[in-house]
Amino acid sequence: MPLSCQQLLQKYPDLWRDATVHPFLTQCQTGEIQPHQFNTWLVQDYLFVTEFTRLAGALVTWAPIDHFDVLLGGMTALKDELNWFREKATERQLTLDVPHQPTCQIYCAFMVNMATAPYAVMATAFWAIELAYNQGWQLPGKMPEPYTEFADRWGNPGFTEYVKLLEAQADAMLQSASEEVLEQAEQAFIKVAQLERDFWQMAFAAD
Ligand code: HMH
Numbered sequence: 580m581p582l583s584c585q586q587l588l589q590k591y592p593d594l595w596r597d598a599t600v601h602p603f604l605t606q607c608q609t610g611e612i613q614p615h616q617f618n619t620w621l622v623q624d625y626l627f628v629t630e631f632t633r634l635a636g637a638l639v640t641w642a643p644i645d646h647f648d649v650l651l652g653g654m655t656a657l658k659d660e661l662n663w664f665r666e667k668a669t670e671r672q673l674t675l676d677v678p679h680q681p682t683c684q685i686y687c688a689f690m691v692n693m694a695t696a697p698y699a700v701m702a703t704a705f706w707a708i709e710l711a712y713n714q715g716w717q718l719p720g721k722m723p724e725p726y727t728e729f730a731d732r733w734g735n736p737g738f739t740e741y742v743k744l745l746e747a748q749a750d751a752m753l754q755s756a757s758e759e760v761l762e763q764a765e766q767a768f769i770k771v772a773q774l775e776r777d778f779w780q781m782a783f784a785a786d
Contacts, residue, residue, distance in 0.1 A: 582753055582761070584706055584746045587768045598775035599715040603783040607726045608719035617726075618673055620782035623683045625664040625675050627778070630687040631708065632657045637694035638701055642748075646702075649744045653709075656741070660732070682781035686774045696763060699752035703764040706745040707771040709733075713742045715775070 588595055603620065606612040635657060639650050668675050679687060693701045712733040716722075722730035732738070753764060 583750050584703065584753075587703075587707075587765065590765075591769065591772060594769060594772040594776075598711050598772040600718060601715070601776065601779035601783065603779040604715055604719050606783075607729070608722055610723055612726075614671075616782055616785050618671055619680075619785035620779075621664070621667060621671070622673055622675055622677055623680055623778070623782065625661070625668065626677075626679050626683055627686060628657065628660060628664065630690050632661065634690045634694055634701065634705060638698070638705055641698040641701070646748050649741070649748060653741065653745075663732070680781055682774075682777045686778060689770060689774060693767065696767065697756075697760050699749070699756045699760050700763045700767050702745070702749040702752050704767040704771055706742065706749045707768050708775075709738075709742050709745055711771065711775040713738055715779075 603612065603616065607617070632654070635650065635654050639647065639654070642650055665675065690704075693704045696704075715733070716730040717734040717739075719730075721727075749764075753761060756764065
């Protein structure tokens with residue numbers, strides 16, 4: 580049973596690679612991505628982040644008080660991020676009032692489910708979700724316009740630091756977790772990796 584976030588990454592390298600390396604991202608870097616693919620990602624990711632914000636709220640509900648600083652800092656960033664998504668949508672003349680695509684719906688349902696999981700499990704899932712974007716947007720290298728600000732949002736050094744703090748908090752909980760909770764945390768990690776891959780694929784395959 581894994582006792583740390585790093586052990587999860589080491590145990591499932593292929594799953595994690597597929598969560599963070601995708602033609603959607605490499606084609607943002609080369610400029611080959613088409614506007615309808617990018618816009619599909621943008622609108623669906625806004626919907627994703629609204630549900631992710633509710634998961635952040637659930638974390639605050641169950642976290643020990645010494646985890647508040649990191650989590651509340653994350654929520655402040657989410658407030659800014661949601662407003663930024665609305666600006667980006669307006670610039671691109673996109674409506675955010677659209678149905679969830681099936682993949683986005685499944686990911687949102689997973690997060691609703693996580694919100695009632697043991698805190699160690701939700702903290703592990705929350706870390707994995709943020710790390711996926713932190714690494715995913717960094718790996719292709721410098722993104723050209725108009726994608727630079729998207730890559731910077733999740734790839735910037737401050738965000739990398741935040742993800743490390745989330746990892747330390749998840750690790751602290753995993754250290755004293757029961758075998759059953761460790762198993763749940765491992766399953767949640769696997770699920771996040773698969774859902775991340777599916778989310779890129781959903782946008783990439785948009786028609
Ligand atoms: C699908 N995963 C997805 N969207 C995001 N915005 C993040 C992770 C990071 O918050």
